[in-house]
Amino acid sequence: MEYDLVIIGGASAGFSAGIYAARAGLNAIILDEGMGGGQAATSPWIENYPGYEGIGGMDLMMKMKEHAEKNLPVEVGVHVESVNQSDGVFTINAGSRTFQSKSVIFATGAKYKKIGVPGEEKLTGRGVSYCATCDGAFFRGKNVAVIGGGNNGLTEALHLKHVGADVTLIHRRDVLRAEQVLQDQLVKEDIKMLLNQDTQEILGDDMVTGIRMLNKTTGEVEDHEFQGVFISVGEIPNTELAVSLGAELQDSGYIKVDTKLRTNVKMVYAAGDVTGGLRQVITAAAEGAIAAMSAYDDVKRPYWV
Template sequence: MEVGFVLPSASRESREVDVVIIGAGPAGLSAGIYAIRAGLSAIIVDKGNAGGLAEEAPFVENYLGFEGIKGEELAKLFKEHAMKYVEISERNEVRDIVREGDRFLVKAEKGEYRAKAIIFATGTTHRKLNVPGENELFGKGVSYCVTCDGYFFRGKKVAVIGGGNSGAIAAIYLKDIGVEPVVIEYMPKYMCEKAYVDIINEKGIEYITNAMVTEIKGSDKVEAVVYKDRDTGETKEIKVDGVFIYVGLIPMSDLAKKIGVETDKRGYIKVSPKMRTNVPMVYAAGDVTGVAGQIIIAAGQGAMAALTAYEDLMLRQA
């Protein structure tokens, strides 16, 4: 086992700032660095750890400057870099946001922050598959996080549902730690980057295409996954001990919606190219905007959001 250290960062005091950044993933952390460097006061608040969903990525091979790095390590570097500039309050969930004149009062678990601007970098969470057995067997073999739970299946066979990049990386990670994965993809072709297709083939990971998962079976724990072969219409069953679900993401935009921020019909926050939302002094960046689900793009959007907030705050003061 590797001994890593993730440092805590725990702001405890309520305060007034120029901008509250909600979410400490790549977008929020980057926004924090840019905001402080521009001369704004800021705090980043996150309900969990800094790092966001990037933490769950077993490895990242397309972030500029890193040929290959564990998501966890990249997230730690981001966080340590950001901590040099900006206060990050972790395990501090924002419960409510209310308007007070031209300020926003951001009410979080550990404190209240009064701000002139808000950047939503709230990201996404895992989408459910919505098939029988998924809820019933959650925690009994059904999981959404390979880095969390992969170890429990060493020496066993599991299905990874969803063959996009996240699913492909999950399968590769599982194979590397001694689990036997089979990927089940709905579409009739590989849905991940070619770089992952190559690794999947090289490692001999089974990747089933054109398959619609219809049920996860098991009494006390997962025993099999059932799918319909979309070519033939035939129903097939694979015996597995676990199922990891990677069928996409849903945006966490409820708080934003509450203060009138517009989203598209899937719930992603609508932003201008400069990351403004429809509500003045409210910005969004990263996966919650639904642009690409890529760390490098989230970081770029975070930077843009902070720069725009700076521009707007300065203009308003002028």
């Protein structure tokens, strides 16, 4: 069977794209390598998605998944290995399965970024973590650091405080990047802050024992004791598959799209975190809808014929 549209990635962009595509009448399918939900599903708490004053990331994403499933097939546990194009047909290879389609939306999201300092790799899973919802419970009553001053970093810090850890937030600049509401909560929860600090090394042999930091205000290098280090310093977009089809990237590394979310490759679209920008659940969902309608236009009434 040939699909009108295959959506790679089942999270806010992909689910929204699927809902819009299916309702427009496209024969579409969503493929996700995991259970669906993407990075947002690992967020402890989301307070800026309209309609929900506050909701757990997993909860919100599972609601979106159920909504999408009412409209089109959502296949989970499907790891797409390659996408090829020939004679106007895309072939999506996922291990033992292949899918053919007239168009493709890359809603492939992003993965967390490492800081790239000594000790980080070696101590991952030994006190270094990139997911507070996953690993927070192991640090109850312990002294932990969160590195990163953006929304994700602060949300992780608050989550860790709520599970009962003693939390210090570390940021490389002297002002936080996170929205004011989160900064206010941080102060209210009495979370300590170490600002203007460059992380130089994560210390420990078998287990994390601390962080070596350059205090950029004083110019001093200091060791601080911690039993856990949660890293939240940004993300890397998952662009490999789109690039293999010839999609161009922006200088920032995200996929280049026009206002209709078309890439430079005909019948190939991108939506959500993989295109950069605000990288919020709401913007990803909006982009998914736009990408789906562009795919609809191009499949059903191509402007070039």
